[in-house]
Amino acid sequence: KAGVTQTPRYLIKTRGQQVTLSCSPISGHRSVSWYQQTPGQGLQFLFEYFSETQRNKGNFPGRFSGRQFSNSRSEMNVSTLELGDSALYLCASSGRTDSTGANVLTFGAGSRLTVL
Amino acid sequence: DAKTTQPNSMESNEEEPVHLPCNHSTISGTDYIHWYRQLPSQGPEYVIHGLTSNVNNRMASLAIAEDRKSSTLILHRATLRDAAVYYCILRGLQGAQKLVFGQGTRLTINP
Numbered sequence: 001k002a003g004v005t006q007t008p009r010y011l012i013k014t015r016g017q018q019v020t021l022s023c024s025p026i027s028g029h030r031s032v033s034w035y036q037q038t039p040g041q042g043l044q045f046l047f048e049y050f051s052e053t054q055r056n057k058g059n060f061p062g063r064f065s066g067r068q069f070s071n072s073r074s075e076m077n078v079s080t081l082e083l084g085d086s087a088l089y090l091c092a093s094s095g096r097t098d099s100t101g102a103n104v105l106t107f108g109a110g111s112r113l114t115v116l
Numbered sequence: 117d118a119k120t121t122q123p124n125s126m127e128s129n130e131e132e133p134v135h136l137p138c139n140h141s142t143i144s145g146t147d148y149i150h151w152y153r154q155l156p157s158q159g160p161e162y163v164i165h166g167l168t169s170n171v172n173n174r175m176a177s178l179a180i181a182e183d184r185k186s187s188t189l190i191l192h193r194a195t196l197r198d199a200a201v202y203y204c205i206l207r208g209l210q211g212a213q214k215l216v217f218g219q220g221t222r223l224t225i226n227p
Contacts, residue, residue, distance in 0.1 A: 090160070
């Protein structure tokens with residue numbers, strides 16, 4: 001089955017602009033989460049959505065927002081971009097917890113954002 | 117969230133076993149131990165997970181200490197494609213999608 005699809009894969013913006021990134025989860029997965037990866041901070045959790053509701057949020061400023069649609073697709077938005085927002089943004093989806101207690105996340109390849 | 121500690125880097129040779137250690141001394145009784153790896157230019161991918169008993173799957177084995185304060189990911193015959201950053205993560209039962217990634221172990225495989 002198709003994996004997690006993120007678009008666009010690469011984009012360049014300038015400071016002050018805003019950006020919207022898209023994520024299509026694996027079919028049937030209702031949980032979607034977003035992560036930011038930078039060389040300095042590593043992988044950091046941004047937020048999680050389940051059935052169109054934000055279920056958890058990481059420690060990021062309000063410029064970072066997201067939403068989830070009824071088909072489980074998700075978008076994240078970053079407004080008033082700063083140089084430090086340059087990063088790889090990763091989306092992950094998961095389905096039900098299985099019999100072993102696992103709730104495995106499947107990650108997309110990411111959207112690499114460069115802010116100039 | 118309980119924290120894990122891993123060596124920053126490790127090196128091994130192709131076709132040899134690799135043992136990647138992880139310390140998690142503050143693990144709680146309901147925390148599962150998950151391993152993910154991130155290959156170059158890709159998102160992380162799930163490798164294996166366990167609670168108390170050792171686990172095997174087609175990718176690797178997971179050996180969990182009896183007191184659960186440490187675990188070891190075992191790649192039985194490393195290939196060049198196993199070169200990646202390996203992350204050891206603790207997750208509660210029915211855990212939300214918030215994974216707390218440490219710095220991981222960068223594994224280099226020599227041909």
